[in-house]
Amino acid sequence: MSIWKVYAKKADFYEIGKKYNIDPVVARVIRNRDVIGETDIEMYLSNGQDCYKILHNPRTLLDMDKAVSIIKEKISSNSKIRIIGDYDIDGICSIYILYKALEKIGADVDYVIPHRIVDGYGINENLILQAKEDGIDTIITCDNGIAAIDQIAYGKKLGMTMIITDHHDIPYIEDNNEKIYLSSKADAIINPKQIECTYPFKVLxxxxxxxxxxxxxYEEYEIPDLELSELIEFAAIATIGDIVDLKDENRVIVKLGLNKIKNTKNLGLKALIDLCGIDMENISTYHIxxxxxxCLNASGRLDTANRALQMLLEKDEKKAYELAGDLKALNDERKDMTQKELLKGLDIVEKDSLNNDNVLVVYLPDCHESLAGIIAGRIREKYYKPTIVLTNAEEGVKGSGRSIDGYNMFEEINKCKDLLIKFGGHPMAAGMSLSEENVENFRKKLNDCANLSESDxxxxxxxxxxxxxxxxxxDxxxxxSVLEPFGKSNEKPIFADNNLIVKNAYLIGKNKNVLKITLENERGNIIEAISFRASQENLPVRGDKKSILYYPNINLYNGRTSLQFNIIEMSE
Incomplete structure (x- = not known):
């Protein structure tokens, strides 16, 4: 069971509630998400319809005007442009957005998605050389490129124009405990995390x-905002899928994007939603x-992400359904493979006493390298420890890590870079490659450097x-519902009550793992609640007193609506 703590952030919740016509409880939740001041509250509560007026000025991004000027000149001179992205959901959506936009404004443009196994993450010398041989004048990266110092230099040596668009952390070296940030010689670099960048929101x-x-x-080519709405749904999908903070303008992008998806004109996306049995009208961040x-990620994991992008670009409805069906089948296969390797990983942690480590490094040599991050996340959830899963790859060992609050995985791995061939990532996730002989040394050094207490x-x-x-x-x-959409940094709120008496409790569902429980409070009010974390061993007994963490819903059954309380955690 976790430690329960109550937020104690202060504000005049009744005044905020009165001003914005919301319950003081809703006002308190908004304050708990660090939304303060009229401008931020209005952005938070906006319905997204006027999002282009609310979003931050894109021209304040460092090198934005420079990049736009270069692209306009390349279009006017009919120079060939190639987009190089990444093979995950963010990379796929980034390429789609840039490709459709550049095509609309008349660019001679194509795209390449690196193959996870053949190419690895991001732009590399082979992709750059191939572009040169294909007569490409300009490369635009998306969702990668910020750490490609040598690769960009190679492109410049070949006489190519190189534009980076990325959001990953800026690489650095340490000298006398001082961080020295590195930068490539690209012609323009658009990344809000650059130290010199004054853009007010850093986690796009x-x-x-x-x-x-x-x-x-689009502004330069006088294309109306309405045309942007055809692309914002893919910015929303990537924002959700890449698990960036769902606050500030990210939240506005997702709000408007979800509304657009309900009436999407994209045949591939529509087919995939249909085949997955999702009610388009009620699509949420959960479904994405x-x-x-x-499903989008499965293509890049087990085959090539080109399949996902082809589906999104498909203009024939029948073919779109075929491609969507292929993606769904790939994802089903991925789920089976993941479960088998996850069980192996959990077994290793227990049998090899790795659970005595504060940072778990689990070596699964036969695991498909694309599944390492998923499995690392599942193991982290079980043990609540930073977890890295390593697998055998074509050249050495590759790994993917998932972290916990208070452990900056990117910085901690940087302390072990002498044992690595390559690495990159965020505070909460990272990827790396190393030789097999360094696996055990990597595990030991990470743990030696880790300064994690029991409370951490x-x-x-x-x-x-x-x-x-x-x-x-x-009511x-x-x-x-005004708090939605929920996601990282805008989690579904959690409420608590105590001294609730169990009146009735039993298990339901095919696997008898869903708890249906009736509770009564001290004032004699009775509620119906449900918990999806239950077993016969911890079935509550009539007359027990319980404290619960919950979120309330409206349940519709046989045409009758009633309150239902979803229990997140319950005292033992």
């Missing part, structure tokens, strides 16, 4: 950065993050409001 995904570039290009996103390795669940269950009404539940 790769497709978000690409969308910003398109905003300015856990159903659509994995105990998950904390933050309670938004300690709210008695009888305060909840249908409040409906008001909570």
């Amino acid at each position: 995904c790769g497709a978000g950065v690409a969308f910003k570039l398109v905003q300015v290009l 993050g856990f159903i659509i996103g994995p 390795l105990t998950k904390v669940t933050w309670i938004d409001v300690a709210m008695p269950v009888d305060y909840v009404t249908m 409040l539940v409906k008001q909570l």
Whole structure:
């Protein structure tokens, strides 16, 4: 069980509620998400319809005007442009956004997606040489390129124009405990994380950065905002799928993007949503993050991400359905493979006593390298420890890591860079390659460097409001919808109540793993609740007193609506 803590952030919740016509509980949740001041609150509560007026000025991104000027000159001179992206959901959507936009404004443009196994992550010398041989004048990267110092230099040596659009952390070296940030010789670099960049929002995904570039290009070519709306749904999909912070303009992009997806004109996306059995009218961040996103990612994991992009670009409905069906089948195969390797990984942690380590490094030599990140995330969830899964690759060993709050994986791995061939990533996730002989040394050094206490390795669940269950009404539940869409840094709120008496409890569902429970509070109010984390061994007993963490919903059954409380955690 996690440690429960209640937010204690201060504001005049009643005044905020009155001003914006929301319940003080909703106002408190908004404050807990660090949304402060009229401008931020209005952006947070906006319905997304006027998002282009709300979004930050893209021209404040460092090198934006320079990149746009170069692209305009290349278009006017009929120079060939190639987009090089990444093979994950963010890379696929980034390429789609740039390709469709550049095509619309008259560019001679094509794209290349690196193959996960053959090419590895990001732009490389072979891709650059191939572009040169294909008569390409200009390369634009998306969702990669910021760390490609030598590769960009190679492109410049060949006389090519190189433009980077990326969102990853800026690479650096340490000298006397001082970080010295590195930069390539690209003709223009658009990345809000650059130290000199004054753009006010630093955590766009790769497709978000690409969308910003398109905003300015469309403005230059006098293309109306309405045309942007055909692309924002893909910026939204990438924002959700790449798990960047769902706050500020990311949240606005996702709001408008989800609204657009409900009426999408993209045949491939529409087919995939249909084949996955999703109700288009009620599509949410959950559907994108856990159903659509994995299908798009499966192409890059097990085959080539070109299949996903071809589906999104397809103009024939029948062919779009065929391609969507292929992606769904690939994802089903990926899920089976993941489960088998996950069980092996958990077994290794237990049998090899790796669970005594504070940082788990699990070597699964036969695992498909594309599954390492997923499995690392699952193992991290079980043990709540930073986890890296390593697999055998064509050249040496490759790995992917997932971190926990308080452990900056990118910086910690940087301390071990002498054992690595290549690495990159974020505070919460990273990728690396190394020789097999360094696997054990890498594990030991990571743990030797780790400064993690017992409290760091105990998950904390933050309670938004300690709210008695009888305060909840249908109207409040409906008001909570203004907090959507939910995601990283804008999580679904958690409420708490205690001293609830168990009146009845039993297991339902095909696998008897869903708890249906009736609870009564001290004032005699009775509620119906449900929990998806249950077993016969921990079945509550009638008369027990329980504390619960919950989120309220409206349940519709046989035409009748009622309040239902989803239990997130319950005291033992």
